[in-house]
Amino acid sequence: xxxxxxxxxxxxxxxxxxxxxxxxxxxxxxxxxxxxxxxxxxxxxxxxxxxxxxxxxxxxxxxxxxxxxxxxxxxxxxxxxxxxxxxxxxxxxxxxxxxxxxxxxxxxxxxxxxxxx
Numbered sequence: 001x002x003x004x005x006x007x008x009x010x011x012x013x014x015x016x017x018x019x020x021x022x023x024x025x026x027x028x029x030x031x032x033x034x035x036x037x038x039x040x041x042x043x044x045x046x047x048x049x050x051x052x053x054x055x056x057x058x059x060x061x062x063x064x065x066x067x068x069x070x071x072x073x074x075x076x077x078x079x080x081x082x083x084x085x086x087x088x089x090x091x092x093x094x095x096x097x098x099x100x101x102x103x104x105x106x107x108x109x110x111x112x113x114x115x116x117x
């Protein structure tokens with residue numbers, strides 16, 4: 001029912017900025033908490049940022065002060081503005097949601113972010 005797709009990844013130098021976006025279809029987008037995860041080669045997928053239906057946000061300690069998550073319910077999109085990027089931020093970034101009352105996790109296909117030193 002719900003589908004999400006990410007776009008906006010690319011190659012940037014350390015200290016640079018990049019904005020990722022996620023477009024959703026199906027379901028009731030405005031009711032869902034939306035998340036960004038990332039996974040680096042050989043590492044576990046980790047939670048990066050969360051935004052709830054009432055626009056409260058949570059960030060991983062590693063990205064606090066550098067990343068900002070936002071949403072546009074009219075366009076059914078969620079974005080991740082990344083600044084002061086570090087090589088450690090290199091990963092595939094995934095958009096994700098698990099609606100309340102639904103045991104299914106919905107994932108995007110992922111978009112590659114590479115930060116060079």
